[in-house]
Amino acid sequence: MSLDNSAAAAELDTRAVPPKSLGRRSKRGSRGPRGRATVYGVRLLLVVLWLGSWELSARTFMNPFLYSMPSRIWDKLVTWFTDGTSQGTIWINIWVTLEEAAGGFVLGVLAGVVLGVLLGRSVFFADVLAPFIKAANAIPRIVLAALFVIWFGLGMQSKIATAFVLVFFAVFFNAFQGAREVDKTLIDNARILGAGRWALMRTIVLPSATSWILASMHVAFGFALIGAVVGEFTGADRGMGLLIQQAQGNFDAAGVYAGMVVVTVVALLAEFLIGQLEKRLTSWRPQNDSTSAAGA
Amino acid sequence: MSNHAIALRDATKTFPHRAGGTFTAIRDVTLEVAAGEFVTVVGPTGCGKSTTLSLVSGLEPATHGSVEVNGAPVQGIPDGVGYMFQTDAVLPWKTVLDNVAIGLRYRGQGKAQANARARDWINRVGLSGFEDRYPHQLSGGMRKRVAMAQTLITEPSVLLMDEPFGALDVQTRELMQDELLGLWSGSGAAVVFVTHDLTEAIALADRVVVMTAGPATVKDIVPVDLPRPRKVEEIRLTEAFIDLYRRVWDSLREEVEITRARGASSVA
Secondary structure (H helix, E strand, O other): OHHHOOHHHHHHHOOOOOOOOOOOOOOOOOOOHHHHHHHHHHHHHHHHHHHHHHHHHHHHOOOHHHHOOHHHHHHHHHHHHHHOEOOEOHHHHHHHHHHHHHHHHHHHHHHHHHHHHHHHHOHHHHHHHHHHHHHHHHOOHHHHHHHHHHHHOOOHHHHHHHHHHHHHHHHHHHHHHHHHOOOHHHHHHHHHOOOOHHHHHHHHHHHHHHHHHHHHHHHHHHHHHHHHHHHHHHOOOOOHHHHHHHHHHOOOHHHHHHHHHHHHHHHHHHHHHHHHHHHHHOOOOOHHHHHHHHHO | OOOEEEEEEEEEEEEEOOOOOEEEEEEEEEEEEEOOOEEEEEOOOOOOHHHHHHHHHOOOOOOEEEEEEOOEEOOOOOOOEEEEOOOOOOOOOOOHHHHHHHHHHHOOOOHHHHHHHHHHHHHHOOOOOOOOOOHHHOOHHHHHHHHHHHHHOOOOOEEEEEOOOOOOOHHHHHHHHHHHHHHHOOOOOEEEEEOOOHHHHHHHOOEEEEEOOOOEOEEEEEEOOOOOOOOHHHHOOOHHHHHHHHHHHHHHHHHHHHHHHHHHHHHO
């Protein structure tokens, strides 16, 4: 493996997020039910303290018009979910944002995995493309959202494109690293057993890189949501980003917070689903590994 | 003209060195192995024994000299070669059944047929009942059995083994050696088995090849005329075995001392 180590390709490695099983190896499975309850208790206490002090400050010395407060945010959320928003029901807006994020996510993951794995296995192309990829990664890609609105208009495509460029690089660097880390013995063994190029990719390289790719997907869905929301900020006719932007335009701090809360909940749900997918795809791993990942 | 299963003639392999220049792993190795013959290779640590196997398997091309398998020059991976690696090469994300069947699947056999033959081989290596387990659920010895079945299911005529039992405890190793002999006998396969364990080398082999300190070349070939079938734990206590051991060790000792002296000077 050390023989095909090219300097340019090695530089690309540094961007990758290591998979949980390789990175943090925290083992904290052995905690009794009582310890668990204490943890939840303290967490709850922290939330109460935080929201309580905020509410209190806003009612006494802080300007609630600028900083808002939990009770107002709650009222806003209730209004959105019962009476709807200025842009139709809240569900339609969530759905639009989710569709854009999911579209960008799926396309970004596919492109990132395919290109990452191909470049990871080809020293030559990795060498050739390394500076371009580094440059593309250094561009503040979120700014492209403005360009995409010009290209694709106010509809969904421009948001999907923004989400895509954010997701692509996160996944690409990990897929690239994962494809390079494949155990050489596994490859040699498969070749001796008669694997051709395609079979090697499908049965050895992709499964080996899976834990790396999955690690990046956790980050990537968050990026996809950011892409969609910022895209809507830039110009849209629907979506959570638009709601937040309108709230800002009306000096409605509570509306901005309420939008954040909704987006956060959506992100957490997606994270949970990706965690489930990860569990399924890595069921072959030793059990204690996957439980420590779920607890994190 | 060659009716040898394996023929290396003046085979040399050099690798480019990190600092520039080259590193010679093996030099002018000439070795012939007949079909159905079991040859073990011993030598000092890091002398290039594994490189010899990678030339025969076609994983690495020779820099000079010729390498033939079943009478044809090696270009790419030759037909009929099996290779058991030193480290675990079973796929951790596949079950025992899928791991054993994978060679046949690569060679284009249908799933049902490949699985049927895989079950037969799993049975032969004594793993019946473990078809649906993943490798991490098995012991080191059981994983070696999986690797053995995975390699043998392709019915290689040339079987290359690179310290396959090196990581196992002594009892398990002897058990595996006996099982290997059992599976090999009557298969007609030529075996090249690299090891640093002299007992293992003599107990298994028809001939023991002693390699020199790196760059490795063939120093000595010791024929082992112990009767077959053999039981490893019994055979190693016989007079004939001990004589062979002394003979091989005398040859190897010098090379080991050279290697040690080099190691000491590079550490100092």
